[in-house]
Amino acid sequence: MWKGRKGGLDQAGAENQEAEPMSEETFDLELQSLMTEETGGKKKKKKTGKTWTRKRKIVTGAGALGVVFLLLRIFSGGGAKPVTVSTIPLSKGEVVEMLSVSGPVQGTDSVEVVSNLHAEILELTVKEGDKVEKGQLLAALDDKDAKKEVDIAQNGYDLAVSTYKDKQLEAENGYAKAKQDYGMAKAAYDRSLLLFQGGDISQVELDQASAAVDDAQRQLSSYPLTDGKPSANESYGLQIEKAAFELEQKKEDLDGTKITSPIDGTVVRVNCKVGRFADKTDDDKPMFIISNLDVLEMKINVSEYSIGKVAIGQPVEISADILNGETVKGEVTAISPTGEEKGGGSTERVIPTTIRVMDQNTRLIAGITAKAKIELQRAKQVWVAPLSAVLQQPDGTMAVAAVEDGKVRMIPVKTGVESDIEAELIPQEEGALTEGLQIIDTPSSMITDGMAVTAAPPVQ
Template sequence: MSSEEKISPEEFDKELESLLTGTPEKKPKNPKRKKIIIAATAIAIIGITGIKLLSGGKDMVPVVDTVTPTRKTIQNRLTVTGPISGTDSVDVVSNLHAEILEIPVKEGDKVTKGQPLAVLDDSDVKKEADIAKNNYDLAVTTCAEKDKEARNGYAKAIQDLNTAQANYDRTKALFDGGSVPKVDLETAENGLHDAERECDSYTIKNGSAVADDSYRLQIEKAKFDYEKAVEQLDNTILKAPIDGTVVRVNTKVGRFADKMENDAPLFVIENLDNLELEIKVSEYTIGKVAVGQEAEISADILNGETVHGEVTSISPTGEEKGGGSSERVIPTKIRVTDQDTKLIAGITARASIVLEESENALTVPVSAVMEKDGTNYVQEIGDGTVSWVPVDIGVEGDVEMEIIPAGGSFLDENSVLIAKPGEQYTEGMAVTASGKQGE
């Protein structure tokens, strides 16, 4: 470059100042000057936001947004949605192929345990019960007769055994005296054995002969059939199994009780005096949830109000989250502890559970903390230079987190931190605070 084409530092500074202030001085056209201005513009565009160019030949000092820590109570909350339902819910069904003659309740009715919900045609069931009763009575009568026959037969067998024993003893004595041949003794002995076998053929219980066990089994079967028939007869009047509210009636008079579309229950009864919310908690969070924890419940129906709840149960097993995710979730129930709320069963509500809480915590926005090589840092500005301060993370909220100075460092509410730290701000680097607080 020739000497007449060079531009002095003073001219460079004037051109740069006029460029940055937006009021450039009008200068004679000079191709070289134009190139310098274009180059300066490029530097301003590609520089870090907030960079201040002090002079043409001096170092550039970054201007950074800052935050100051605040002390407050910070919470880590879990917020999950789920359906509201009664704490007790029962589907009422019937396996009787019987016509429904009467339905004395409607949806919304409160019922007590044992109250009739529907009356079925019991004519066929009554016939079956009568037949079962006759079969049971016949089995009992037959067994009694067989018991009597056994007692009489056993008594005669004992008499025959005594007679055979006496005959054998007499014949044996005569044979020993040489008065009767051996064949007579053998005949008497065979008669004794036959009498013993006859006695042994009887079933003896408590010292008395009874009928064969097959007759008692017949009684048991007939009794079971009869009791089942009586139960079916009782089931022709469908009754509420719990105290609660009829929330669904899925049938009508004239239909058969066992013929329901899509296997829907005849009635659904829920205990709406005590409501609960069922949520699905991620496997990564469930370790911080425990039975007895308080919950805050909100729903559109509450118009901005909230009600209190309490975690009452956590399933011992997880299930698939669905949607192609490999994450598992654990069903968890929260009981609504407030009474007379606007909540109703069947709607969706939101539960907020405080998982962790720290009072008087030193907090900063989440974006004010950076991680490098497994250590968390904030970048503090002191005397115009950057210091990397290691910190431990306490309770993490949605937008803020608790920081605990580590390694003997110190931070308080007067500390000035870079709002968005980064590795470009090295230890000891000079920076200028913009005066603007980062979000």
């Protein structure tokens, strides 16, 4: 029996007597004695700033009393009392593995409206927050210079067309004459050939007739033909094409003096003012930013280490300060086929991913940062235990420690789907896990198979 610090261990009593209940006063003296420090051969009591309850004394002195129990076991040859462990009943449930990310909320379709015209803004017809339709007027610019440019371009085009027509007529007339000259030269040669064969003309005269045919042939061939018909030189056609392109550009510039919305949406930014030039906006920002805010989405970056578990169609739970504790539903709708640098000097790569907000008419707005929890995996009606209950054994395998008939039974398991605090348990042996089985919720590495323990419910 433990008699206190005066006489050390009373071995005879330890062997032959049962432990007697301690009084409150005796318990306090024993605890204080255990917590005494040896300093230069003298004993000092640890100071405390407040009075301890009996419960706190027991918890705090548990480690020291463990040493005493070990000494008892060594000196008495008897077994120590079973270790008290906290257990929970095993049951089936649901485990969800989530990936938490954050990113900006924005419209599903967003465009920047700009102008390269150095023209004064005469009128702004919208303001930030206005809903607009595709083709709706946003701003009107001074169009005087643009109209002059169109007139000049039109004149250039008309001149090119007129020149082409003149050259085309010349080609047709020239080709007709060349064709006639060739026919006459060919007929003269045929007559000369007959005369030469009859000995009426010399070889020189025949050669002259032949040369006249060749000259006429070359002249005829100098006229290009299109589908068998003569046409003006190709360069005149190219001049028309160039003039037509320039005219089209000038007309587009004139149309550009009426700034319109390219999509249905909401005006989220206006970076221009009446009296300023359209191509000289505030900080060189676009004149307008139009976004479709009817459907919102989040642009997030997923780590290369997690992207393998992310898939299109996975449900997402979205939260933000503006929602005041509420959440909205989302869904993964796009995953980039390529990764990019995370930045900040990190070698980790991230993959841009899009989450569509599925709930409509929420308080979410574009431009804020929201948090999203992507549901990676969900397991239903499976054995579930706290992650702290899964013990890694010396050989690297996993197990849970069940308490049966006052003894520990190690049950080998694998973990399936894991949340932040719980895990799906998959027994290595079929039927090893049963409903209501008492397992230790936080087993120590000192717990071994077959160890005697006393099961106690977890502290509430």
